[in-house]
Amino acid sequence: MSQTKTKLWYLENFNLFKELDMKTVMELSQNSHMSQSRKNQVIFFPESSNDTVYLLKEGKVKISRLSEDGQGVTLQIIGPGEIFGESGLMGQDHHDNMAETIEPAVICAINKVDFMDFLDRTPKLNRAVNQLIGNRIRKIEAHIEDLVFYDSRQRILLFLERHVENFGTYLTDLWEVRPFLTHQEIGEITATSRQTVNQILNDLKRDGIIDFSRQYLWLKDRNRLKSLLPV
Amino acid sequence: MSQTKTKLWYLENFNLFKELDMKTVMELSQNSHMSQSRKNQVIFFPESSNDTVYLLKEGKVKISRLSEDGQGVTLQIIGPGEIFGESGLMGQDHHDNMAETIEPAVICAINKVDFMDFLDRTPKLNRAVNQLIGNRIRKIEAHIEDLVFYDSRQRILLFLERHVENFGTYLTDLWEVRPFLTHQEIGEITATSRQTVNQILNDLKRDGIIDFSRQYLWLKDRNRLKSLLPV
Numbered sequence: 001m002s003q004t005k006t007k008l009w010y011l012e013n014f015n016l017f018k019e020l021d022m023k024t025v026m027e028l029s030q031n032s033h034m035s036q037s038r039k040n041q042v043i044f045f046p047e048s049s050n051d052t053v054y055l056l057k058e059g060k061v062k063i064s065r066l067s068e069d070g071q072g073v074t075l076q077i078i079g080p081g082e083i084f085g086e087s088g089l090m091g092q093d094h095h096d097n098m099a100e101t102i103e104p105a106v107i108c109a110i111n112k113v114d115f116m117d118f119l120d121r122t123p124k125l126n127r128a129v130n131q132l133i134g135n136r137i138r139k140i141e142a143h144i145e146d147l148v149f150y151d152s153r154q155r156i157l158l159f160l161e162r163h164v165e166n167f168g169t170y171l172t173d174l175w176e177v178r179p180f181l182t183h184q185e186i187g188e189i190t191a192t193s194r195q196t197v198n199q200i201l202n203d204l205k206r207d208g209i210i211d212f213s214r215q216y217l218w219l220k221d222r223n224r225l226k227s228l229l230p231v
Numbered sequence: 232m233s234q235t236k237t238k239l240w241y242l243e244n245f246n247l248f249k250e251l252d253m254k255t256v257m258e259l260s261q262n263s264h265m266s267q268s269r270k271n272q273v274i275f276f277p278e279s280s281n282d283t284v285y286l287l288k289e290g291k292v293k294i295s296r297l298s299e300d301g302q303g304v305t306l307q308i309i310g311p312g313e314i315f316g317e318s319g320l321m322g323q324d325h326h327d328n329m330a331e332t333i334e335p336a337v338i339c340a341i342n343k344v345d346f347m348d349f350l351d352r353t354p355k356l357n358r359a360v361n362q363l364i365g366n367r368i369r370k371i372e373a374h375i376e377d378l379v380f381y382d383s384r385q386r387i388l389l390f391l392e393r394h395v396e397n398f399g400t401y402l403t404d405l406w407e408v409r410p411f412l413t414h415q416e417i418g419e420i421t422a423t424s425r426q427t428v429n430q431i432l433n434d435l436k437r438d439g440i441i442d443f444s445r446q447y448l449w450l451k452d453r454n455r456l457k458s459l460l461p462v
Binding site: 067068071073075087090092096097116119120123126127130131133134135136137138140141143144145147148149191230231 | 296298306318320323327347350354357361362365368369371378379462
Protein backbone atom coordinates (compact mmCIF):
# COMPACT_ATOMS: atom_id res chain seq x y z
CA MET A 1 0.00 0.00 0.00
CA SER A 2 1.19 3.52 -0.67
CA GLN A 3 1.74 5.80 2.31
CA THR A 4 -1.41 7.79 1.42
CA LYS A 5 -3.54 4.68 1.13
CA THR A 6 -2.34 3.44 4.48
CA LYS A 7 -3.12 6.74 6.15
CA LEU A 8 -6.53 6.84 4.53
CA TRP A 9 -7.24 3.34 5.77
CA TYR A 10 -6.24 4.31 9.28
CA LEU A 11 -8.31 7.48 9.27
CA GLU A 12 -11.36 5.76 7.84
CA ASN A 13 -11.18 3.28 10.68
CA PHE A 14 -10.72 5.95 13.31
CA ASN A 15 -13.91 6.18 15.39
CA LEU A 16 -13.78 9.95 15.43
CA PHE A 17 -14.08 10.06 11.65
CA LYS A 18 -16.68 7.33 11.16
CA GLU A 19 -19.45 9.74 10.27
CA LEU A 20 -17.45 11.95 7.93
CA ASP A 21 -17.88 11.72 4.19
CA MET A 22 -15.05 10.27 2.12
CA LYS A 23 -14.06 13.64 0.68
CA THR A 24 -13.40 15.09 4.15
CA VAL A 25 -11.49 12.00 5.27
CA MET A 26 -9.32 12.19 2.16
CA GLU A 27 -8.63 15.85 2.79
CA LEU A 28 -7.70 15.09 6.40
CA SER A 29 -5.47 12.31 5.14
CA GLN A 30 -3.67 14.63 2.73
CA ASN A 31 -3.06 17.08 5.56
CA SER A 32 -1.80 14.54 8.04
CA HIS A 33 1.42 12.70 8.67
CA MET A 34 1.43 9.12 9.94
CA SER A 35 4.34 7.58 11.77
CA GLN A 36 5.32 4.53 13.74
CA SER A 37 6.87 5.16 17.15
CA ARG A 38 9.01 2.92 19.31
CA LYS A 39 8.25 2.36 22.96
CA ASN A 40 9.31 5.25 25.24
CA GLN A 41 9.49 7.77 22.43
CA VAL A 42 8.66 11.33 23.41
CA ILE A 43 5.99 12.86 21.15
CA PHE A 44 6.09 16.28 22.76
CA PHE A 45 7.87 17.88 25.69
CA PRO A 46 6.50 20.44 28.15
CA GLU A 47 7.03 24.00 26.91
CA SER A 48 7.27 22.84 23.29
CA SER A 49 5.15 24.58 20.71
CA ASN A 50 1.59 23.33 20.52
CA ASP A 51 0.93 23.28 16.78
CA THR A 52 -0.10 19.68 16.14
CA VAL A 53 -3.01 17.44 17.06
CA TYR A 54 -2.27 13.72 17.35
CA LEU A 55 -4.57 10.80 16.63
CA LEU A 56 -3.51 7.58 18.28
CA LYS A 57 -4.29 4.63 16.06
CA GLU A 58 -2.35 1.88 17.85
CA GLY A 59 -0.52 1.60 21.15
CA LYS A 60 -0.65 3.67 24.31
CA VAL A 61 0.62 7.13 25.14
CA LYS A 62 1.27 8.48 28.60
CA ILE A 63 0.52 12.14 29.35
CA SER A 64 2.53 13.30 32.34
CA ARG A 65 4.04 16.21 34.21
CA LEU A 66 7.28 16.60 36.04
CA SER A 67 7.77 18.62 39.21
CA GLU A 68 10.86 20.80 39.59
CA ASP A 69 12.60 18.03 41.51
CA GLY A 70 11.90 15.49 38.78
CA GLN A 71 9.00 13.69 40.48
CA GLY A 72 6.56 12.47 37.84
CA VAL A 73 2.78 12.34 37.81
CA THR A 74 0.90 10.54 35.06
CA LEU A 75 -2.25 12.45 34.23
CA GLN A 76 -3.69 9.94 31.80
CA ILE A 77 -3.01 7.03 29.54
CA ILE A 78 -4.35 7.54 26.03
CA GLY A 79 -5.55 4.49 24.09
CA PRO A 80 -6.28 3.72 20.43
CA GLY A 81 -8.97 5.92 18.89
CA GLU A 82 -8.26 8.87 21.17
CA ILE A 83 -6.71 12.21 20.33
CA PHE A 84 -4.00 13.96 22.33
CA GLY A 85 -2.19 17.29 22.21
CA GLU A 86 -5.69 18.69 21.78
CA SER A 87 -5.02 21.60 24.16
CA GLY A 88 -3.82 23.53 21.11
CA LEU A 89 -7.42 23.45 19.85
CA MET A 90 -8.36 25.16 23.07
CA GLY A 91 -6.08 28.13 22.75
CA GLN A 92 -2.89 26.91 24.38
CA ASP A 93 0.33 27.83 22.54
CA HIS A 94 2.72 25.64 24.51
CA HIS A 95 2.41 22.23 26.09
CA ASP A 96 2.14 21.97 29.87
CA ASN A 97 2.53 18.22 29.71
CA MET A 98 4.74 15.60 28.18
CA ALA A 99 3.49 12.85 25.84
CA GLU A 100 5.47 9.64 25.54
CA THR A 101 4.64 6.25 24.05
CA ILE A 102 4.62 3.42 26.58
CA GLU A 103 4.44 0.80 23.86
CA PRO A 104 5.06 0.83 20.11
CA ALA A 105 2.47 3.15 18.55
CA VAL A 106 1.00 4.34 15.27
CA ILE A 107 0.31 8.06 15.42
CA CYS A 108 -1.26 10.39 12.90
CA ALA A 109 -0.24 14.04 13.24
CA ILE A 110 -2.35 16.88 11.86
CA ASN A 111 -1.44 20.54 11.83
CA LYS A 112 -3.53 22.35 14.45
CA VAL A 113 -4.64 25.17 12.15
CA ASP A 114 -5.72 22.69 9.45
CA PHE A 115 -7.57 20.61 12.02
CA MET A 116 -9.38 23.67 13.42
CA ASP A 117 -10.39 24.53 9.91
CA PHE A 118 -11.92 21.03 9.56
CA LEU A 119 -13.69 21.48 12.87
CA ASP A 120 -15.17 24.81 11.75
CA ARG A 121 -16.46 23.25 8.55
CA THR A 122 -17.63 19.97 10.06
CA PRO A 123 -20.00 20.30 13.04
CA LYS A 124 -20.20 16.50 13.35
CA LEU A 125 -16.45 16.22 13.78
CA ASN A 126 -16.53 19.12 16.19
CA ARG A 127 -19.10 17.35 18.35
CA ALA A 128 -17.13 14.13 18.27
CA VAL A 129 -13.99 15.97 19.41
CA ASN A 130 -15.99 17.67 22.14
CA GLN A 131 -17.18 14.27 23.34
CA LEU A 132 -13.62 12.96 23.50
CA ILE A 133 -12.59 16.03 25.47
CA GLY A 134 -15.57 15.53 27.77
CA ASN A 135 -14.47 11.97 28.48
CA ARG A 136 -11.00 13.32 29.17
CA ILE A 137 -12.36 15.79 31.74
CA ARG A 138 -14.39 13.08 33.46
CA LYS A 139 -11.32 10.86 33.76
CA ILE A 140 -9.24 13.69 35.18
CA GLU A 141 -11.96 14.57 37.70
CA ALA A 142 -12.19 10.92 38.76
CA HIS A 143 -8.42 11.04 39.26
CA ILE A 144 -8.80 13.96 41.69
CA GLU A 145 -11.55 12.14 43.52
CA ASP A 146 -9.27 9.11 43.90
CA LEU A 147 -6.45 11.21 45.32
CA VAL A 148 -8.72 12.91 47.82
CA PHE A 149 -10.98 10.07 48.89
CA TYR A 150 -8.89 6.89 48.73
CA ASP A 151 -5.71 5.48 50.23
CA SER A 152 -2.92 4.06 48.08
CA ARG A 153 -4.19 0.45 48.18
CA GLN A 154 -7.66 1.55 47.05
CA ARG A 155 -6.15 3.73 44.31
CA ILE A 156 -4.17 0.79 42.96
CA LEU A 157 -7.26 -1.48 42.99
CA LEU A 158 -9.25 1.20 41.16
CA PHE A 159 -6.43 1.64 38.67
CA LEU A 160 -6.39 -2.10 37.91
CA GLU A 161 -10.14 -2.27 37.35
CA ARG A 162 -10.13 0.80 35.06
CA HIS A 163 -7.03 -0.33 33.20
CA VAL A 164 -8.75 -3.63 32.39
CA GLU A 165 -11.99 -1.82 31.55
CA ASN A 166 -10.17 0.52 29.10
CA PHE A 167 -7.57 -1.75 27.61
CA GLY A 168 -8.42 -5.36 28.50
CA THR A 169 -9.31 -8.30 26.28
CA TYR A 170 -11.39 -11.18 27.61
CA LEU A 171 -9.71 -14.55 27.00
CA THR A 172 -12.08 -17.42 27.97
CA ASP A 173 -11.52 -17.18 31.72
CA LEU A 174 -9.44 -14.08 32.39
CA TRP A 175 -8.91 -10.50 31.30
CA GLU A 176 -5.60 -9.65 29.72
CA VAL A 177 -3.87 -6.32 29.15
CA ARG A 178 -0.75 -6.58 27.06
CA PRO A 179 1.80 -5.18 27.56
CA PHE A 180 1.48 -4.20 31.22
CA LEU A 181 3.24 -1.27 32.87
CA THR A 182 6.24 -1.02 35.16
CA HIS A 183 5.64 -0.58 38.87
CA GLN A 184 7.22 2.86 38.53
CA GLU A 185 4.61 3.80 35.90
CA ILE A 186 1.75 2.51 38.04
CA GLY A 187 3.19 4.49 40.93
CA GLU A 188 3.13 7.67 38.83
CA ILE A 189 -0.50 7.08 37.86
CA THR A 190 -1.69 6.32 41.38
CA ALA A 191 0.59 8.74 43.26
CA THR A 192 2.08 5.84 45.18
CA SER A 193 5.66 4.71 45.73
CA ARG A 194 7.06 1.93 43.57
CA GLN A 195 7.57 -0.14 46.72
CA THR A 196 3.89 0.13 47.66
CA VAL A 197 2.80 -0.81 44.13
CA ASN A 198 5.11 -3.80 44.26
CA GLN A 199 3.78 -4.98 47.59
CA ILE A 200 0.09 -4.59 46.73
CA LEU A 201 0.40 -6.26 43.31
CA ASN A 202 2.24 -9.18 44.90
CA ASP A 203 -0.45 -9.51 47.58
CA LEU A 204 -3.11 -9.66 44.84
CA LYS A 205 -1.05 -12.24 42.93
CA ARG A 206 -0.64 -14.39 46.05
CA ASP A 207 -4.43 -14.21 46.58
CA GLY A 208 -5.02 -15.46 43.03
CA ILE A 209 -6.76 -12.28 41.86
CA ILE A 210 -4.16 -11.21 39.30
CA ASP A 211 -0.98 -12.40 37.66
CA PHE A 212 1.47 -10.10 35.90
CA SER A 213 4.82 -9.47 34.31
CA ARG A 214 6.16 -6.57 32.27
CA GLN A 215 4.58 -8.29 29.26
CA TYR A 216 1.05 -8.83 30.59
CA LEU A 217 -1.53 -8.25 33.29
CA TRP A 218 -4.01 -11.04 33.83
CA LEU A 219 -7.07 -10.25 35.90
CA LYS A 220 -8.12 -13.74 36.94
CA ASP A 221 -10.94 -12.88 39.34
CA ARG A 222 -12.59 -9.62 38.32
CA ASN A 223 -15.55 -10.09 40.63
CA ARG A 224 -13.26 -10.42 43.62
CA LEU A 225 -11.32 -7.31 42.52
CA LYS A 226 -14.62 -5.43 42.22
CA SER A 227 -15.68 -6.57 45.69
CA LEU A 228 -12.52 -4.96 47.08
CA LEU A 229 -13.17 -1.56 45.43
CA PRO A 230 -14.55 1.34 47.45
CA VAL A 231 -18.30 1.66 46.84
CA MET B 232 -35.54 47.42 31.87
CA SER B 233 -37.61 44.56 30.55
CA GLN B 234 -36.47 41.04 31.32
CA THR B 235 -35.42 40.56 27.68
CA LYS B 236 -33.45 43.77 27.59
CA THR B 237 -31.62 42.89 30.78
CA LYS B 238 -30.70 39.47 29.45
CA LEU B 239 -29.50 40.98 26.21
CA TRP B 240 -27.37 43.45 28.09
CA TYR B 241 -25.85 40.66 30.13
CA LEU B 242 -25.15 38.48 27.12
CA GLU B 243 -23.64 41.34 25.12
CA ASN B 244 -21.24 41.95 27.96
CA PHE B 245 -20.36 38.28 28.32
CA ASN B 246 -16.79 37.79 27.08
CA LEU B 247 -17.72 34.58 25.30
CA PHE B 248 -20.15 36.45 23.09
CA LYS B 249 -18.09 39.57 22.40
CA GLU B 250 -17.36 38.63 18.80
CA LEU B 251 -20.85 37.50 17.86
CA ASP B 252 -23.08 39.66 15.74
CA MET B 253 -26.12 41.27 17.35
CA LYS B 254 -28.57 38.97 15.59
CA THR B 255 -26.97 35.87 17.13
CA VAL B 256 -26.77 37.44 20.59
CA MET B 257 -30.47 38.35 20.37
CA GLU B 258 -31.33 34.82 19.34
CA LEU B 259 -29.31 33.44 22.24
CA SER B 260 -31.07 35.87 24.52
CA GLN B 261 -34.50 34.74 23.34
CA ASN B 262 -33.51 31.14 24.02
CA SER B 263 -32.10 31.72 27.46
CA HIS B 264 -33.45 32.21 30.92
CA MET B 265 -31.76 34.57 33.37
CA SER B 266 -32.14 34.27 37.13
CA GLN B 267 -30.76 35.62 40.35
CA SER B 268 -29.60 33.05 42.88
CA ARG B 269 -29.05 33.35 46.60
CA LYS B 270 -25.88 32.16 48.25
CA ASN B 271 -25.69 28.35 48.73
CA GLN B 272 -28.34 27.63 46.14
CA VAL B 273 -27.92 24.34 44.30
CA ILE B 274 -28.00 24.81 40.52
CA PHE B 275 -27.73 21.11 39.72
CA PHE B 276 -27.31 17.90 41.67
CA PRO B 277 -25.23 14.83 40.73
CA GLU B 278 -27.27 12.35 38.65
CA SER B 279 -29.66 15.08 37.53
CA SER B 280 -30.38 15.42 33.84
CA ASN B 281 -27.79 17.37 31.90
CA ASP B 282 -29.92 19.44 29.53
CA THR B 283 -28.83 22.99 30.29
CA VAL B 284 -25.68 25.07 29.88
CA TYR B 285 -25.15 27.86 32.40
CA LEU B 286 -23.40 31.17 31.90
CA LEU B 287 -22.26 32.79 35.10
CA LYS B 288 -22.60 36.56 34.88
CA GLU B 289 -22.05 37.52 38.53
CA GLY B 290 -20.97 35.69 41.66
CA LYS B 291 -19.15 32.39 42.18
CA VAL B 292 -20.25 28.81 41.75
CA LYS B 293 -18.61 25.79 43.32
CA ILE B 294 -18.40 22.53 41.37
CA SER B 295 -17.98 19.60 43.73
CA ARG B 296 -18.39 15.90 44.30
CA LEU B 297 -19.44 13.91 47.30
CA SER B 298 -18.02 10.55 48.24
CA GLU B 299 -20.35 7.79 49.49
CA ASP B 300 -19.62 8.75 53.09
CA GLY B 301 -20.45 12.41 52.45
CA GLN B 302 -16.89 13.73 52.26
CA GLY B 303 -16.76 16.65 49.81
CA VAL B 304 -14.16 17.62 47.25
CA THR B 305 -14.38 20.92 45.42
CA LEU B 306 -13.21 20.46 41.85
CA GLN B 307 -13.31 24.11 40.85
CA ILE B 308 -14.70 27.52 41.59
CA ILE B 309 -16.33 29.16 38.59
CA GLY B 310 -16.14 32.93 38.27
CA PRO B 311 -18.00 35.58 36.24
CA GLY B 312 -17.70 35.13 32.46
CA GLU B 313 -17.30 31.35 32.66
CA ILE B 314 -19.71 28.63 31.63
CA PHE B 315 -20.59 25.56 33.68
CA GLY B 316 -22.66 22.43 33.21
CA GLU B 317 -20.87 22.25 29.86
CA SER B 318 -20.36 18.48 30.12
CA GLY B 319 -23.72 18.13 28.38
CA LEU B 320 -22.11 19.64 25.28
CA MET B 321 -19.63 16.80 25.44
CA GLY B 322 -22.08 13.98 25.36
CA GLN B 323 -22.87 13.46 29.03
CA ASP B 324 -26.57 12.88 29.84
CA HIS B 325 -26.35 13.18 33.61
CA HIS B 326 -24.27 15.31 35.92
CA ASP B 327 -21.40 13.70 37.84
CA ASN B 328 -20.92 16.83 39.90
CA MET B 329 -22.90 19.28 41.95
CA ALA B 330 -23.03 23.02 41.24
CA GLU B 331 -23.86 25.41 44.04
CA THR B 332 -23.55 29.18 44.40
CA ILE B 333 -21.14 30.27 47.11
CA GLU B 334 -22.28 33.87 46.88
CA PRO B 335 -25.31 35.59 45.34
CA ALA B 336 -25.16 35.01 41.58
CA VAL B 337 -26.70 36.00 38.27
CA ILE B 338 -26.95 32.97 36.00
CA CYS B 339 -28.16 32.65 32.45
CA ALA B 340 -29.45 29.18 31.51
CA ILE B 341 -29.61 27.97 27.89
CA ASN B 342 -31.08 24.73 26.67
CA LYS B 343 -28.27 22.38 25.70
CA VAL B 344 -29.72 21.45 22.33
CA ASP B 345 -30.28 25.09 21.41
CA PHE B 346 -26.76 25.97 22.50
CA MET B 347 -25.25 23.11 20.46
CA ASP B 348 -27.19 24.39 17.50
CA PHE B 349 -25.59 27.83 18.00
CA LEU B 350 -22.18 26.20 18.28
CA ASP B 351 -22.70 24.31 15.02
CA ARG B 352 -23.68 27.50 13.23
CA THR B 353 -21.08 29.76 14.84
CA PRO B 354 -17.49 28.51 14.61
CA LYS B 355 -16.25 31.59 16.51
CA LEU B 356 -18.48 30.76 19.47
CA ASN B 357 -17.40 27.14 19.22
CA ARG B 358 -13.75 28.13 19.46
CA ALA B 359 -14.42 30.43 22.39
CA VAL B 360 -16.21 27.61 24.24
CA ASN B 361 -13.33 25.27 23.44
CA GLN B 362 -10.92 27.78 24.94
CA LEU B 363 -12.93 28.00 28.13
CA ILE B 364 -12.99 24.22 28.33
CA GLY B 365 -9.23 24.15 27.73
CA ASN B 366 -8.70 26.52 30.64
CA ARG B 367 -10.90 24.26 32.71
CA ILE B 368 -8.76 21.22 31.88
CA ARG B 369 -5.56 23.07 32.74
CA LYS B 370 -6.97 24.09 36.12
CA ILE B 371 -8.05 20.52 36.88
CA GLU B 372 -4.63 19.16 35.88
CA ALA B 373 -2.93 21.73 38.10
CA HIS B 374 -5.19 20.52 40.89
CA ILE B 375 -3.91 16.94 40.44
CA GLU B 376 -0.34 18.17 40.41
CA ASP B 377 -0.95 19.98 43.70
CA LEU B 378 -2.38 16.88 45.33
CA VAL B 379 0.52 14.71 44.22
CA PHE B 380 3.45 17.05 44.64
CA TYR B 381 2.64 19.32 47.58
CA ASP B 382 1.82 19.04 51.27
CA SER B 383 -1.25 20.66 52.80
CA ARG B 384 0.53 23.92 53.76
CA GLN B 385 1.87 24.35 50.21
CA ARG B 386 -1.56 23.56 48.74
CA ILE B 387 -3.18 26.26 50.88
CA LEU B 388 -0.51 28.82 49.90
CA LEU B 389 -1.04 27.95 46.22
CA PHE B 390 -4.79 28.19 46.67
CA LEU B 391 -4.48 31.70 48.17
CA GLU B 392 -2.26 32.96 45.35
CA ARG B 393 -4.56 31.54 42.65
CA HIS B 394 -7.71 32.71 44.38
CA VAL B 395 -6.32 36.27 44.41
CA GLU B 396 -5.12 35.90 40.82
CA ASN B 397 -8.57 34.75 39.65
CA PHE B 398 -10.87 36.84 41.80
CA GLY B 399 -8.84 39.58 43.50
CA THR B 400 -9.06 43.35 43.18
CA TYR B 401 -6.07 45.55 43.88
CA LEU B 402 -6.86 48.30 46.38
CA THR B 403 -3.91 50.72 46.68
CA ASP B 404 -1.74 48.52 48.90
CA LEU B 405 -3.41 45.14 49.14
CA TRP B 406 -5.38 42.58 47.14
CA GLU B 407 -8.93 41.93 48.21
CA VAL B 408 -11.28 39.03 47.44
CA ARG B 409 -14.79 39.62 48.65
CA PRO B 410 -16.54 37.62 49.98
CA PHE B 411 -14.00 35.03 51.18
CA LEU B 412 -14.75 31.37 51.81
CA THR B 413 -15.29 29.33 54.93
CA HIS B 414 -12.43 27.22 56.24
CA GLN B 415 -14.52 24.17 55.44
CA GLU B 416 -14.78 25.29 51.79
CA ILE B 417 -11.03 25.95 51.56
CA GLY B 418 -10.47 22.50 53.08
CA GLU B 419 -12.64 20.93 50.36
CA ILE B 420 -10.67 22.72 47.63
CA THR B 421 -7.25 21.85 49.02
CA ALA B 422 -8.08 18.38 50.36
CA THR B 423 -7.10 19.50 53.85
CA SER B 424 -8.91 19.36 57.18
CA ARG B 425 -10.71 22.46 58.40
CA GLN B 426 -8.41 22.49 61.43
CA THR B 427 -5.30 22.63 59.24
CA VAL B 428 -6.78 25.43 57.12
CA ASN B 429 -7.58 27.34 60.28
CA GLN B 430 -4.08 26.95 61.69
CA ILE B 431 -2.25 27.88 58.48
CA LEU B 432 -4.43 30.92 57.75
CA ASN B 433 -3.92 32.14 61.30
CA ASP B 434 -0.14 31.68 61.00
CA LEU B 435 -0.19 33.80 57.80
CA LYS B 436 -2.32 36.43 59.52
CA ARG B 437 0.04 36.57 62.49
CA ASP B 438 2.97 37.01 60.07
CA GLY B 439 1.22 39.98 58.42
CA ILE B 440 0.86 38.28 55.03
CA ILE B 441 -2.94 38.09 54.95
CA ASP B 442 -5.96 39.19 56.89
CA PHE B 443 -9.38 37.60 56.54
CA SER B 444 -12.93 37.15 57.71
CA ARG B 445 -15.94 35.43 56.13
CA GLN B 446 -16.53 38.73 54.32
CA TYR B 447 -13.06 39.31 52.85
CA LEU B 448 -9.58 38.05 52.19
CA TRP B 449 -6.84 40.67 52.15
CA LEU B 450 -3.51 39.65 50.71
CA LYS B 451 -1.26 42.30 52.25
CA ASP B 452 2.13 40.99 51.13
CA ARG B 453 1.80 39.16 47.84
CA ASN B 454 5.56 39.06 47.21
CA ARG B 455 6.10 37.34 50.51
CA LEU B 456 3.31 34.83 49.74
CA LYS B 457 4.92 34.15 46.36
CA SER B 458 8.31 33.59 48.00
CA LEU B 459 6.72 30.84 50.12
CA LEU B 460 5.24 28.98 47.12
CA PRO B 461 6.92 25.86 45.76
CA VAL B 462 8.99 26.76 42.68
